[in-house]
Amino acid sequence: MTEKLxxxxxxxxxxPLFDTxxxxxxxxxxxTKTYKFDNFVDAFSWMTRAAIWAEKWNHHPEWFNVFNxxxxxxxxxxxxxxxxxxxxxxxxxxxx
Ligand SMILES: C[C@H](O)[C@H](O)[C@H]1CNC2=NC(N)=NC(=O)C2=N1
Numbered sequence: 001m002t003e004k005l006x007x008x009x010x011x012x013x014x015x016p017l018f019d020t021x022x023x024x025x026x027x028x029x030x031x032t033k034t035y036k037f038d039n040f041v042d043a044f045s046w047m048t049r050a051a052i053w054a055e056k057w058n059h060h061p062e063w064f065n066v067f068n069x070x071x072x073x074x075x076x077x078x079x080x081x082x083x084x085x086x087x088x089x090x091x092x093x094x095x096x
Contacts, residue, residue: 004029004079005087013087020094029081030073031090037068046070049096059085061093 005013014022014031022033037043043065050072054060062073074090076083 002076002079002083002085004076004081004083009084010082013084014082017087017090017094022090025073025075028075030075031082031086032071032073033090033093035070035072035093037070040067043068043070046096050093053092053096054089057085057089059089061089 014024017031020033022031024030025032035043035046037046047063047065047070050061059076062075064071072093074086075081076085
């Protein structure tokens with residue numbers, strides 16, 4: 001069962017993500033990052049790879065794409081906040 005991040009675990013888990021451009025969403029327990037690509041095909045290709053990991057782990061991003069930009073928000077709806085799954089997916093997205 002996925003659990004909301006505790007005060008003790010969220011620091012160590014989120015800090016490395018803040019270092020790669022993720023940030024907390026205001027007014028909501030979620031993280032967000034905007035990825036920029038050279039063009040639409042690169043952006044959509046990245047989204048396709050990201051979608052396959054999201055589906056594999058049954059954890060899905062909220063995202064918005066225009067041309068070469070993809071804004072991603074991660075949160076765990078089942079716990080109404082951040083869980084380890086969000087950090088795991090964020091780390092994966094950064095490697096794609
Ligand atoms: C029923 C299904 O397992 C759930 O709705 C899954 C699917 N994908 C999900 N994605 C995200 N981001 N949060 C969830 O809580 C979630 N739950």
